Amino acid sequence: MPHQSSHFEEIDIPALLLADMYPHSLVLIDPVENKRPAKPVFIAEMPAEASFVAEPEVDLPTIKPAPVAENQPIAKLGGFAKKILVLVNEEDVLHISDHSLELLSKMLAAVQLSLADIALINLAAQKLDLQHIHRELDAEINLFFGVEPSSMGLPMRFPHFQVQNWNNKMFLYSPSLRELNGSSEDQTNQKRNLWASLKVIFRK
Secondary structure (H helix, E strand, C coil), X not given: CCCCCXXXXXXXXCHHHHHHHCCCCCCCCCCCCXXXXXXXXXXXXXCCCCCCECCCCEECCCCCCCCCCCCCCCCCECCCCCCEEEEECCCCCCCCCHHXXXXXXXXXXXXXXXXXXXXXXECCCCCCCHHHHXXXXXXXXXXXXXXXXXXXXXXXXCCCCCEEEEXXXXXXXXXXXXXXXXXXXXXXXXXXXXHHHHHHHHCC
């Protein structure tokens, strides 16, 4: 085990996410057009054992998901230009609530992406399994917000914020956007962990 001399890490957090984490604090962003603001630096105490890239904890037999209609068209939001799949499970909306979309858009912008680069699917509005989705959308990166991977037919379980590689695809499992959307200490820590994982995926 490596020597653990310090529990402090320097984490880059984009200004948009930082403002979302601390809505009652002052965050200055350069208003000059076409000029990117400098990234604020946040010094945070992280658990010494924290890890965002690891092998699956347990390999399990494939879990058979609920049956779906083979020819069912998939309702999705976004252009899917970068082959990124975003799965959510939000009741009472066709795709995603306004507040969740606002948070998701900030996260995408922080890694120089937009809705044009993803396909967002709301599983509360349609019964789908991952095999069915991947037949229509051959996603290279799969982000699950509030959707347990094994419930989609993925033959493994892994914890929140762990970047998982399987079958030449990348997966990330996170609490739902509604759970993340707030400024409590727990929500702030979760968004910080999510940001660290997104950097692993999009800034290699």
